[in-house]
Amino acid sequence: MEHADARERLVGAAADPSALDRLAALLGSPATTADTADGRAVTAGADASAGVPDPSAPAADAPEAADARADSDLRAHLETCAACRADLEGWRATAAAIRGALASPDPRPDAVPADPAALRAVTLARVRESGVRTDLPARPLVTGIRSGWASRLRRGAFSNPLRLAGVAAAVVALVLGTAVIRDLSAERDRAQQTARAAASLAATVDQVLQEPGARVVTLHGPASSSASGVLLWGPSSGQVVVMTQALAPPPAGSSYDCWFEQAGRRVVVGRMTFSGDLAYWAGPLDAWTSGDPSGLPFGVSLATAGGSPGAPMLVGRL
Amino acid sequence: MEPAGNERTPPRVDEVASRVDDERVQFDRELVARIANGDERALGVAYDRHAAVLYAASVRMLADPLAAEEVVQDTFLALWSHAGSFDGAQGSLAAWLFAIARNRTLDHLRRASRRPRTEPTTAREDETDDLLETRLASGMPVGDGSTATDPAETVSRRWAAAVVRAVLQTMPPLERAPLELAYDAGLTQQEVAVRLGWPVGTVKTRTRRGLLRLRELLEGSGALDDLLEVQRGAR
Incomplete structure (x- = not known):
């Protein structure tokens, strides 16, 4: 399997978060837990067996058989490719971040400035000012x-x-x-x-x-x-x-x-x-x-x- | 409504969205080049494209709207001052801005959370995120160091969560929905397809695009490195 194919498969695995952990486990990496933003552990992958196909399981029909073969090829590639293993770790960290963010209610679901137009104007005004402020005398404290x-x-x-x-x-x-x-x-x-x-x-x-x-x-x-x-x-x-x-x-x-x-x-x-x-x-x-x-x-x-x-x-x- | 589980060529909307994503990145590069040449209008366009998501991440981290507004201002001031050092080959403008905003946000947090060493500071388990964020933003201590969680680790997780939430908030619903169903509800791609009434191919395409966007922003902003550090440290 080529790098590009392996990375594409990893993106696909990331769409089924528990599949990433399963893949990492097959490679001998310890399972990770996701944590919420405030550090509480959440049960990432606790339901890994629920509805998620095991990449190593024998497939019953043709498409699943093709998937199983691809997963097998991916594992073989990962065992010899440090760059793709690092990519897998990157996806696992990304997945943990997403799980962590979604594991608790968003305290600010509509986080927008009180007055977006004013903030824009102030920001651009500060930029304009930034070109003429260097010669201002320092003020006493x-x-x-x-x-x-x-x-x-x-x-x-x-x-x-x-x-x-x-x-x-x-x-x-x-x-x-x-x-x-x-x-x-x-x-x-x-x-x-x-x-x-x-x-x-x-x-x-x-x-x-x-x-x-x-x-x-x-x-x-x-x-x-x-x-x-x-x-x-x-x-x-x-x-x-x-x-x-x-x-x-x-x-x-x-x-x-x-x-x-x-x-x-x-x-x-x-x-x-x-x-x-x-x-x-x-x-x-x-x-x-x-x-x-x-x-x-x-x-x-x-x-x-x-x-x-x-x-x-x-x-x-x- | 299309039958679920039916593989077929993704509908035109996804092809267009994919092309628009590529064009966005290229357009941002051109914007930065113009900003580096002192084009204020280009800065205004860059602001309109990215300010909202930066504010959304920063305010979640700081729980202080005025401080988050300062972060946005400082970030675009930095873009104006250092546009010449932007390297499009290293990542997108969005990721670069997130990296600046992250540093500014952490500066605010450090100043706001400077705290005494001997004050009782235990954060109880029943305290909500809101309360914790309020305590952090007001400079109140949130932990006494007696827990297993390293403060730097907590900050890394909080910033990553803030980025994810901010990006999800501004993500088109067509991309956000399959991601949330997969990660929040724990559905497989097939189950997501059934739930949304989309072909599995469409679910995969949209989930992939959302995941790639999140990964790129987490990676480019430095948040992913922090998380990997935490992950390695946990072993």
Whole structure:
């Protein structure tokens, strides 16, 4: 049997997944099990005998006899051809991947972007920008706060929960306002994506602030900096939202990590996302902490990929 | 409806589909050549042809729509910047883009899942994929290392599953149906033919095309090598 014929037979065998395992077993390879995406073993080939013809079984009629002869030729070829045995292993891995994917329900059967046209426009805008951005001056990592809402929070001006609810709307207005001022066609698409992120963040802020006992904590920068940010904490849900306009986008390969400290350990819980000038992180904290997290130090630090968080850029207490 | 189990020349639709597959690959090569020469419109066409499946795979892995959108943007930015290094003889554009998206996706995952070493992190068996993905995406730990499963192995399987699901999602139903019946329901080709009311030859042709597409994308994206590594390690 020629290589081309052998490979064609292997594709055919892959159409009957258990036939691949049977073929490999005849060659002395151990049977493989497929695993679901989360690592649970599934019974690949457990029903191998159910309705799948054994390649070595004698055939009763002419077409099956021809198949049996072809299978026999294929086995003979595989025993002497390392390249085709490797191809068989490739098909077995492919089959395991398909079985693994189909073994559990797809958590996202309709995985499409929220706004495909906006994503397309933003992507192509980024490409256009990529040709003119190299001469932009580097921004400092920490700058002064650019609007008054965080400093008003620091002064306690939003101690009333009803007034706090305005934060969400302010976030949206702030981000959208920035984009409108620029009013560049390339920026319009980016603004749409920014608006979606801001709307999602605003909804989370609103949700946290409606919780009984919701707390607002001001995060301060280093002593030499006027930087600040705000942390919202919903004790019922354990949800935390951190927002600041005091951070410039991190250098390539770096990120701003959010962390808290407990029992002498610094625990990284998330990474700040940038949307326009606003940097934010929203996520659960209760799964990380043991006991009441009130009073625990919380901070934001610049970290390089794979490294530990550096000195705090913002810090406060829950 | 054609009688099941009846071997005959595949219908015209399969011949056309096969020819279109070949033309797609060739068209993609021409697109990349134009992109390498700075043709933005060609990039737009490449985006329209491939962005959806890349997003679908990435969002399944990251469980974070915004992060998946970033992956798509970064992937096409990389295509724009490095189109000149694409070698059509090494694989299709789709596989090349999947390889880029895989690296970007894993970068996101590494950053998002950086976690403390001492936090209790046991993932229970009754936790669903959704919950696990949510924990991963939010930077929460999903395992304490006490299980037999190597994290790198889990990531390999998750990415392969994400690619398969994404490709199946965008695959024509005529190709997806026989694959799902064979792999999910465990039917033989003859049984699939009976179930779908197609000739066995048609079932084989369509299954073959779907399998070849999946294998090519898994192979070109590096996912197959990872799986083979896992397979070898399991012995």
